[in-house]
Amino acid sequence: MNTNTNSYEKGQVVHTPTFIDGHSVDIPILKILQQDGSVYDGAQLPKIDQTLATKVYKTLAFHRVLDERMVAAQRQGRLSFYMTALGEEATTVGGAAALEPQDMIMGQYREQGALMFRGFKLEQFMNQMFSNEKDLGKGRQMPIHYGSSELNYMTISSPLGTQIPQAAGYAYGQKLQGKDEVTICYFGEGAASEGDFHAGLNMAAVHGAPVIFFCRNNGYAISTPSDEQYKGNGIASRGVGYGIKTLRIDGNDILAVIKAVQWAREYALAEKAPVIIEAMSYRLGAHSTSDDPSGYRTREEEAKWQANDPILRMKNWLLAQDWWNEEQDSALFEGLREEVLAAVKVAEKIAKPELRELVTDVYDDVPEHIEKQYQELVEHIKQYPDAYPVTSGRLK
Amino acid sequence: MAQMNLLQAINNALDIAMAEDDSTLCFGEDVGFFGGVFRATSGLQEKYGKTRCFNTPLTEQGIIGFANGLAAQGSRPIAEIQFADYIFPAFDQIVNESAKFRYRSGNEFNVGKLTIRTPYGGGIAGGLYHSQSPEAYFTQTPGLKVVVPRNPYQAKGLLLAAIRDDNPVVFFEPKRLYRASIGEVPEEDYQLPIGKADIVQTGSDITLLAWGAQMEIMEKAAAMASEAGISCEVVDLRSLLPWDLETVANSVAKTGRLIISHEAPITGGFAGEIAASVQKECFLNLESPIERICGLDTPYPLAQEKEYVADHLKVFEAIKRSVNF
Numbered sequence A: 001m002n003t004n005t006n007s008y009e010k011g012q013v014v015h016t017p018t019f020i021d022g023h024s025v026d027i028p029i030l031k032i033l034q035q036d037g038s039v040y041d042g043a044q045l046p047k048i049d050q051t052l053a054t055k056v057y058k059t060l061a062f063h064r065v066l067d068e069r070m071v072a073a074q075r076q077g078r079l080s081f082y083m084t085a086l087g088e089e090a091t092t093v094g095g096a097a098a099l100e101p102q103d104m105i106m107g108q109y110r111e112q113g114a115l116m117f118r119g120f121k122l123e124q125f126m127n128q129m130f131s132n133e134k135d136l137g138k139g140r141q142m143p144i145h146y147g148s149s150e151l152n153y154m155t156i157s158s159p160l161g162t163q164i165p166q167a168a169g170y171a172y173g174q175k176l177q178g179k180d181e182v183t184i185c186y187f188g189e190g191a192a193s194e195g196d197f198h199a200g201l202n203m204a205a206v207h208g209a210p211v212i213f214f215c216r217n218n219g220y221a222i223s224t225p226s227d228e229q230y231k232g233n234g235i236a237s238r239g240v241g242y243g244i245k246t247l248r249i250d251g252n253d254i255l256a257v258i259k260a261v262q263w264a265r266e267y268a269l270a271e272k273a274p275v276i277i278e279a280m281s282y283r284l285g286a287h288s289t290s291d292d293p294s295g296y297r298t299r300e301e302e303a304k305w306q307a308n309d310p311i312l313r314m315k316n317w318l319l320a321q322d323w324w325n326e327e328q329d330s331a332l333f334e335g336l337r338e339e340v341l342a343a344v345k346v347a348e349k350i351a352k353p354e355l356r357e358l359v360t361d362v363y364d365d366v367p368e369h370i371e372k373q374y375q376e377l378v379e380h381i382k383q384y385p386d387a388y389p390v391t392s393g394r395l396k
Numbered sequence B: 001m002a003q004m005n006l007l008q009a010i011n012n013a014l015d016i017a018m019a020e021d022d023s024t025l026c027f028g029e030d031v032g033f034f035g036g037v038f039r040a041t042s043g044l045q046e047k048y049g050k051t052r053c054f055n056t057p058l059t060e061q062g063i064i065g066f067a068n069g070l071a072a073q074g075s076r077p078i079a080e081i082q083f084a085d086y087i088f089p090a091f092d093q094i095v096n097e098s099a100k101f102r103y104r105s106g107n108e109f110n111v112g113k114l115t116i117r118t119p120y121g122g123g124i125a126g127g128l129y130h131s132q133s134p135e136a137y138f139t140q141t142p143g144l145k146v147v148v149p150r151n152p153y154q155a156k157g158l159l160l161a162a163i164r165d166d167n168p169v170v171f172f173e174p175k176r177l178y179r180a181s182i183g184e185v186p187e188e189d190y191q192l193p194i195g196k197a198d199i200v201q202t203g204s205d206i207t208l209l210a211w212g213a214q215m216e217i218m219e220k221a222a223a224m225a226s227e228a229g230i231s232c233e234v235v236d237l238r239s240l241l242p243w244d245l246e247t248v249a250n251s252v253a254k255t256g257r258l259i260i261s262h263e264a265p266i267t268g269g270f271a272g273e274i275a276a277s278v279q280k281e282c283f284l285n286l287e288s289p290i291e292r293i294c295g296l297d298t299p300y301p302l303a304q305e306k307e308y309v310a311d312h313l314k315v316f317e318a319i320k321r322s323v324n325f
Helices: A004-010 A050-075 A089-098 A112-118 A122-129 A163-176 A195-207 A236-242 A254-271 A299-306 A310-321 A326-347 A368-383 B006-020 B044-048 B060-073 B088-098 B135-139 B152-164 B214-227 B245-255 B270-282 B312-323
Strands: A104-106 A183-188 A211-217 A245-250 A275-280 B002-005 B024-028 B053-055 B076-080 B115-120 B145-147 B169-174 B182-185 B198-201 B206-210 B232-236 B239-241 B258-265 B291-295
Touching (some): A050 A326, A089 A183, A089 A310, A104 A112, A163 A195, A211 A254, A236 A275, A254 A310, A368 B312, B002 B152, B006 B044, B006 B169, B006 B182, B044 B053, B115 B152, B152 B182, B214 B258, B270 B291, B291 B312
Parallel strands (some): B024 B053, B076 B115, B206 B232
């Protein structure tokens, strides 16, 4: 039976053209926590105790410190590239905090906060960023393209939006195998313009995949502001069109993020269906260290959002709860700064991956033709050892 | 003449094209106000307005589909794909639409006014997804033209030719050279021919053939060879589709030897096509096997980029092998 037919027939019948406008659909926005740390009257809190709250806050602090230090390291020329998530940390840390460790996280590239919450270690972040031989990704991708199968964090791929239909498929597999698992799929409002967004959401809806689509609407895709990205009512309005349960939240409100994702997880598992959450936030930093936002937006605009700092908001809440104090806070940030600096010094001295890693993992085994190319390369490097100093000394 | 880097030469060509024809449009991700992430379209929105130079939503398939529509309508779209690594969502629009629009309609409709600009190639520590050279995927697509300039002078003349060509052209820009390559460029309008190779240096012992950023490598290897007493003829193919077999074959007939080099992986790369055609044309002239010095058959690496690339030392070794065969 085609159940869609019923939906069409439920519509009001009109006899003159009667247009509807997406903007006329009022999309509520969930806010729980105010900037001063007080909770809105009548707000329903997520499931969170002091232990979880402290862990979340420490992760946020780690995120902030790592980002600040790595941008500095990049400016000093110690690192080729970096991307911060300044101002958006609550979306990823809060998301991971609301999930179970077995849930898959598929990020776009600005989701290191989720990986931090899962327990990816400082030195693991460093090893990836410095492309050294201890990097799980074997030095193959630019900085911040993290991944860990142990922590159920899918390795980041630079092409935008490709993870969206993949998340639908991954979650569908989880459902078929009867697992108590969902997939969360992060992407930006810019990536939501890619064709893969449509493909992924529609397939997830049609096939009932327990996936949480989490849009970080941070206002910018590199230099392109969201008003040049779409004309509809954000990304949330599209969820309605796909027949997906839709929720818009304040992305700088960690409690709203946790609440929304906790609810979405329960719903996705119980109903075997996707959810889309649109978190309204702002990319306070540059797109990457290769970008300079002063060319396309004003300081005033940035200042408005600096006043909405999600980390400070959570700190204010913790202080109000009496779960945290200023001394602890100073000690935390100070300790983190030292740890990060020390970790940079260690990671940058670790050797690059062996030359062999150039040809492994292209396939399950190295096929004959690539083996031959590798042997020729080894002979060539031995002939010109000075021209390839990083690898030549380590060749047998 | 003015000193320009490759980006400025491209910007200058776009400026000329937009000034001469009101139906010429430049668009792509961050192309408008910001002038593109590499600033190739810098100042164009200011000069020609938001309706002719603009940001698009972040959708490559949308950009090229939109451009196909504009070209079919009679406008002259110059679409930018931010990195060639990100051209693949638009592959269907390019391969099945741009390339076949004219043929399938019996020329009732065509998108000949379309130009697709995209930065390609390695050497910027870009790893897998900011380094690829996907030209060969497009050279197997009849209906397209594929052009790759090697320096600012070539870039301006070839881009103007591409924009005015009445066929869809994919124009690959060597991003490693965007600011690194600086040279004399006439400020006035000029075109360089699509489909014609350019003999960069004449020589008698061996022909070195490449395109784009790889030309620097070939010239460097030729200089090393010269010190070893080997005379290299260095040829820039410039246009891969169509490509100038005549110039290449004449050179090989003279030198008897050929090395082809590209950044892309060797298997299925365009060097294979050239080698097959040249051996047929020049079978009796060849003194040694045609060699290909290319990327390995792996994705483009990050940590081992230096080892991976087809550098001047690998080309130089191939030159020695070839002359000593």
